[in-house]
Amino acid sequence: MTIIRRFTALILAVGLVGTAAAQDGKLKIATIDMQQLFKEYHRTNEAQKQINVERARIQKENNERLARIRELDTELQNMRKQLDDPSISDSKKQTVYRDWQMKQNEGIALDRERREFLQRRNQALNEKMVQRMKGILEEIRKLGEEQAKAEDYDYVFDKSGLSTSQVPFLLYTKDATDITAVLLKTLNKDAPPESEVTEEEAPAAEGGE
Known part of the structure; x- marks a missing residue:
């Protein structure tokens, strides 16, 4: 998902910096x-998985709204046939035409409401998704910082971080x-068995569109 990729690209580009000082003049460096x-x-x-459930719920409601709009479209087509039927009297056609206009306006209004609903709900879901992923990334960052302090590292670099030109920030580190x-x-020590991440389910944490 693009919004996740953009967000994680920004967060992951920032390396973790340990606070310990080198005792012997040699820097102790780690990567993650x-x-x-x-x-x-x-x-x-x-x-x-939770986001996918919510997205499916939004799509279900959107499909229900689309179904009603398609029903109206079918009714409009049938009315159009009556208006083009020379065997129907003019007075009857006038009545059909008024009904046709009403249903057409109803269809336009329903489709506008559907589009607004879709935009509103997807935007809210995307914002919720960004906040969830931001919290997860912050949790990982804090754990990395704690590990750096515990192991007395001077610097901890994120080797997956990329610059705006998609070039790795960390090209080489000795020792x-x-x-x-x-x-x-440590992160997955309390993970339930069914929570194993698959390549298909995990959101991409990379730059680009």
């Missing part, structure tokens, strides 16, 4: 893969320790 942590964290999968697996194990 925020995109992997985000995708494989069980809370991300749970949030995505850096990747702590992604450690963090992922």
Whole structure:
């Protein structure tokens, strides 16, 4: 989803900086893969499933509204045939024409309401989704910071972060320790068995449209 990709790209581009000072003049550096942590964290999968349920509910109501509009369209077509039928009297055609205008206006109003409903509900869902993902990313960031302090790292860099030109911020680090697996194990220690994240269900945490 584009809105998630845009948001995570912004958050993930910011590396974590440890506060410990190097004792022997040599920096102690670690790296993490925020995109992997985000995708494989069980809370991300749970949030995505809830969002999919809400999106399906919106689509269901939209389909119901569309069904009524299509019924009106069918009625309008039948009325149009009556208006074109030379065997029907002029007085009858006038009555049919008035009904046709009323139903046409009703259809226009219903379609406008449907579009406004769809835009309003999708916008609200997108905002809710961004807030959920923001909370998850902040939780991961805090865990990474705690791990950095506990292990006395001077710097922790996000190796998945990309610049605006889609070039990795971190091109090379000497003697850096990747702590992604450690963090992922901690994040998913209380995950229920059915919360395993799949590639299809996890929202993309990458830049671009």
